[in-house]
Amino acid sequence: MDIAKTCLVIDSRKTEQIRLDGPALRIRMQQQSSRLFPLRRLSRIHIVGELQQGFDALIYCAEHQIPVAFFTLNGKLRCQLYFPVLENSLISHWLEHVEFDQQAQQEYDDWLKHQTLHLLACMGYRTGSIERRLQSILNQLHHACKKELGEKLYRQAMDWLEGMANAQLSQIITNLGLANQSRGKRKLMEDITPLYQLWLHHHLAKQLQKTQLNINGYTMSAFYQAQADELEYFTRRMLAQLTTRLESII
Numbered sequence: 001m002d003i004a005k006t007c008l009v010i011d012s013r014k015t016e017q018i019r020l021d022g023p024a025l026r027i028r029m030q031q032q033s034s035r036l037f038p039l040r041r042l043s044r045i046h047i048v049g050e051l052q053q054g055f056d057a058l059i060y061c062a063e064h065q066i067p068v069a070f071f072t073l074n075g076k077l078r079c080q081l082y083f084p085v086l087e088n089s090l091i092s093h094w095l096e097h098v099e100f101d102q103q104a105q106q107e108y109d110d111w112l113k114h115q116t117l118h119l120l121a122c123m124g125y126r127t128g129s130i131e132r133r134l135q136s137i138l139n140q141l142h143h144a145c146k147k148e149l150g151e152k153l154y155r156q157a158m159d160w161l162e163g164m165a166n167a168q169l170s171q172i173i174t175n176l177g178l179a180n181q182s183r184g185k186r187k188l189m190e191d192i193t194p195l196y197q198l199w200l201h202h203h204l205a206k207q208l209q210k211t212q213l214n215i216n217g218y219t220m221s222a223f224y225q226a227q228a229d230e231l232e233y234f235t236r237r238m239l240a241q242l243t244t245r246l247e248s249i250i
Contacts, residue, residue: 005041005042006043007045007046007222007225007228008045008046009045009217010045010048011029011048011217011218012047012051015027015029015030015051016028016029017034018051018057020060021036023038023039024036024037025039025057039064043225043228044067044167044168044228045061045066045068046071047071048073048217049072051070061081062081062082062083063083064083065082065083067171069081069163069167071163074156075157075160075163075220076159077162077166077167082171084171084174084175084180090246090247091176091177091178091239091242091243092176092177092178092179094243095182095183095184096184097246098187099183103249104246107246108246111245113130114241115195115241116134120137123137123202125137137202138198140205141202144208144209145158145201145204145205145208148209148212149215156215157215157220158197158204161197161200161201161223161224162193162197162200164221165193165196165197165200165224165231168231169192169196172235173185173188173235176236192235192238199231200224204223207223
């Protein structure tokens with residue numbers, strides 16, 4: 001049976017101790033007893049604010065495939081820790097040719113257009129040009145979210161979600177064999193990130209129609225966690241299709 005995993009959010013302002021305790025993290029918050037969090041139950045860790053201790057334990061988590069992301073109190077992603085596992089993948093090789101091979105560039109552009117149209121169709125936008133559809137849905141989402149949250153909280157919510165999306169997407173792409181600072185990774189991050197943001201924006205608007213959200217690291221991490229598995233599947237499917245397209249050139 002699969003074990004349900006969760007995102008652990010740690011508010012550094014209230015943290016007194018973070019250390020390893022066997023196969024678990026032991027965390028003590030101010031005016032609270034210590035709690036154990038089994039590593040096998042953690043999908044990722046989000047640190048909010050400036051942490052002063054516990055880094056050895058967090059590095060251990062990153063080494064064991066539990067990525068750790070650090071955020072400001074307002075939700076801006078500062079940096080992340082993760083240990084890349086390089087899978088057998090041809091996509092790194094092919095992406096080196098996209099900018100210099102006209103046919104590879106055409107396949108890439110067609111792939112990105114197809115992925116965007118598929119995402120828009122999943123959200124109910126199936127008619128009109130791609131530019132018109134994107135503009136229409138963005139206008140509706142901006143209006144809906146601002147109406148429920150107000151300008152300031154809406155911006156904070158999107159900062160949280162964009163930071164979490166960047167952290168997850170970076171990890172997925174690196175694990176597929178692309179070097180962290182490679183041209184191919186930068187291109188994929190640049191082109192896939194807007195699709196991530198659109199998907200999260202859409203689901204945030206739907207959530208706000210059902211219930212009001214307090215915008216902070218805990219609520220945004222919980223919201224993102226509910227979307228994380230689908231986003232990973234979405235990304236791996238996209239990149240598998242891109243690899244197939246590029247391989248067909250030969």
